[in-house]
Amino acid sequence: MARAIADAVGDSAKSIDCPLEEKTDILFLGCSYYAFDMDEAVKKFIAENKQNIGKIVCFGTSAMMRSMKRPMSKVAEEYGVSLAEEEFHCRGAFGPMHKGRPNDKDLEKVADFAKKIINMSGSV
Numbered sequence: 001m002a003r004a005i006a007d008a009v010g011d012s013a014k015s016i017d018c019p020l021e022e023k024t025d026i027l028f029l030g031c032s033y034y035a036f037d038m039d040e041a042v043k044k045f046i047a048e049n050k051q052n053i054g055k056i057v058c059f060g061t062s063a064m065m066r067s068m069k070r071p072m073s074k075v076a077e078e079y080g081v082s083l084a085e086e087e088f089h090c091r092g093a094f095g096p097m098h099k100g101r102p103n104d105k106d107l108e109k110v111a112d113f114a115k116k117i118i119n120m121s122g123s124v
């Protein structure tokens with residue numbers, strides 16, 4: 001999904017293992033649900049890179065949940081980082097559930113979503 005977004009907006013996808021080296025106006029940040037919460041590694045990334053995050057636009061997958069907004073808002077508020085209202089969330093494979101997701105259609109949708117965000121921001 002990160003690569004589909006990066007291709008759509010003309011940038012490159014990076015792992016959260018890489019620190020943000022410069023201020024990023026819009027950060028498409030991928031995160032999925034694990035045990036009814038967001039990934040601890042993503043929380044740590046936000047905490048350690050908050051000074052370089054303009055606004056987070058969240059995308060992700062889960063087996064049952066429909067949005068990452070609740071845990072993500074909590075963390076964004078805790079570290080004083082702005083979080084966009086818009087997010088992209090779809091089903092992700094989990095054991096026998098949702099096999100093949102995210103699929104090509106999901107990747108098309110997330111790419112369209114990213115383009116809309118960039119167009120709305122006037123960055124392109």
Ligand SMILES: Cc1cc2nc3c(=O)[nH]c(=O)nc-3n(C[C@H](O)[C@H](O)[C@H](O)COP(=O)(O)O)c2cc1C
Pocket residue numbers: 032033034035036037061062063064065091092093094
């Ligand atoms: C250990 C574990 C815990 C999970 N807990 C949840 C959960 O609480 N709610 C949910 O909707 N999905 C849950 N899932 C499903 C994941 O959110 C889903 O498989 C997602 O697509 C994983 O993304 P990833 O492949 O990028 O890790 C869990 C998956 C794993 C492996």
